[in-house]
Amino acid sequence: MKSPTKIGIVGTGFIAKGLIKAIQTQSDIIVSSILTRRKIEGMGSFPNKELLTNSVWEIIENSDLVVECTGDVIYGTKVIDKVFSASLPVITMNSELQVTTGSYFANRGFITEAEGDQPGCLAALNENILQMGFKPLVYGNLKGFLNLNPIKEDMEYWGKRNNLSLQMVTSFTDGTKVQIEQTLVANGLGADILQTGLLRPEAEDVDSGGIYLARQAKEHGSAISDYLVCPKGPAGVFITAEHEENQRDALRYFKLGDGPYFTLIQNFHLCHLEILKTIRRVVNGGGVLLNNTAEPAISVGAVAKTKINSGEKITHGIGSFQVRGEAVRIKENKGHLPIGLLNNAVITRPIEEGQFITFEDVEIPDSLALKAWIETETKSLNLHQVNK
Incomplete structure (x- = not known):
C-alpha cells in the first residue's frame, strides 16, 4: 500500500487544531509535525502534542506538504520562505498573508490558498460553474453585520461569547477581513473592484443583491469582486453569472430565475474541514486552486x-x-x-x-x-x- 502523505502544520490556533483532529480520522494523510512559537511544555491538552516543535527545519525534514494557518503575515512569510528552500508545496489558510506577500512566492514555488475560507470556496465554486458554461460577473462574499469603527467593550463581549481573539473579532466586525478576502479573490480570479473599499451594498436576500452587483459589473465592463451586507444571508459565498440565451428555459425550470443574471450560492464554508479537499487536490497533482498571482492589481x-x-x-x-x-x-x-x-x-x-x-x-x-x-x-x- 502507498504510504500516507506527511502533512506539516504551521500554527496552533483554532484552524490548526481543527485540521489536526480532522486528519486523525483519515488513512491517506497523517500529521507529521506541528510548528508553534509557544512553549511546548505549557500545551498539555493540545492534540498530537508529541509532534509539536519550535524548529521550522524539523517540520521541513518530516513533511511532504506544509499547511500554513497562522494568520500572521510577518511570521508566516519567514516560514514559507524556508519551506520553499526545500521545494515543498505550501497550502495556506491565510488570506492576510496571500494579499501581502503571496505574490512574492507565486513564481518561486507552489503556493495555494485552501478551500474552507471564503476565497478558496469561491475559487472552487468558480471552477464548478465554468465547467457548466456560466460566465461569472460577480464573485461575492456575504456578511451579516458591519460596523466600521466598533468599540473595544463590544468586541471583548463578542470575542468571549464566540471564543475568538479580540483582534480576530474586530477584523471581522470592521470589514477588514472581508476586504482582504475579496482582494485575494479579485487578484486570483482576474476580477476588478468597483471602487476603493468595495461597493458592499445592503441586500434583503442574496439573489437580489447579486443581480444588483451583476448590473454594476456589466456596466463596468468586467467581472468584479465584492460582498453583500445581508443579515438574512447564509454563512457562505455566491457567484452571479450569465449563460447562453438558449439555456434560459432550462435555467428557469431549474429554479434559477428568468435571467439574464443567475446567482449560484454555496451556503456554507467549513474552514479546516475543507482543507482536506485541497490537500488531496495538491497530492493528486490538481494544481493551484487560488493564490494572489505574481502581479496583483x-x-x-x-x-x-x-x-x-x-x-x-x-x-x-x-x-x-x-x-x-x-x-x-x-x-x-x-x-x-x-x-x-x-x-x-x-x-x-x-x-x-x-x-x-x-x-x-x-x-x-x-x-x-x-x-x-x-x-x-x-x-x-x-x-x-x-x-x-
Whole structure:
C-alpha cells in the first residue's frame, strides 16, 4: 500500500487544531509535525502534542506538504520562505498573508490558498460553474453585520461569547477581513473592484443583491469582486453569472430565475474541514486552486479609524482600533501601506480620520515581508505602465 502523505502544520490556533483532529480520522494523510512559537511544555491538552516543535527545519525534514494557518503575515512569510528552500508545496489558510506577500512566492514555488475560507470556496465554486458554461460577473462574499469603527467593550463581549481573539473579532466586525478576502479573490480570479473599499451594498436576500452587483459589473465592463451586507444571508459565498440565451428555459425550470443574471450560492464554508479537499487536490497533482498571482492589481490599504498622532505606536493593523483595511487598486495608490505590514509601527506624522496611511507616514521594522511587498508593488506598477 502507498504510504500516507506527511502533512506539516504551521500554527496552533483554532484552524490548526481543527485540521489536526480532522486528519486523525483519515488513512491517506497523517500529521507529521506541528510548528508553534509557544512553549511546548505549557500545551498539555493540545492534540498530537508529541509532534509539536519550535524548529521550522524539523517540520521541513518530516513533511511532504506544509499547511500554513497562522494568520500572521510577518511570521508566516519567514516560514514559507524556508519551506520553499526545500521545494515543498505550501497550502495556506491565510488570506492576510496571500494579499501581502503571496505574490512574492507565486513564481518561486507552489503556493495555494485552501478551500474552507471564503476565497478558496469561491475559487472552487468558480471552477464548478465554468465547467457548466456560466460566465461569472460577480464573485461575492456575504456578511451579516458591519460596523466600521466598533468599540473595544463590544468586541471583548463578542470575542468571549464566540471564543475568538479580540483582534480576530474586530477584523471581522470592521470589514477588514472581508476586504482582504475579496482582494485575494479579485487578484486570483482576474476580477476588478468597483471602487476603493468595495461597493458592499445592503441586500434583503442574496439573489437580489447579486443581480444588483451583476448590473454594476456589466456596466463596468468586467467581472468584479465584492460582498453583500445581508443579515438574512447564509454563512457562505455566491457567484452571479450569465449563460447562453438558449439555456434560459432550462435555467428557469431549474429554479434559477428568468435571467439574464443567475446567482449560484454555496451556503456554507467549513474552514479546516475543507482543507482536506485541497490537500488531496495538491497530492493528486490538481494544481493551484487560488493564490494572489505574481502581479496583483489590488491591495488592502490601512485607513485610520480615528486621528492618530505623531509618535503613536500601532502594534498590529488587522483587528486594530486605530485602523481598518480597505481594498485599493495598486496603480492608483502608489506608496500606500498594506495593512498586513502594519505591525509594531510608529507614526511619524499626524494622520486624520479616514486617511490612508502611506510608507512616508510610518516607521516599520525591516522584514522579509516588507521586502516581498516592495518587489510586488514594483512589478505591479511596471506592468501597468507597459499595458498603458
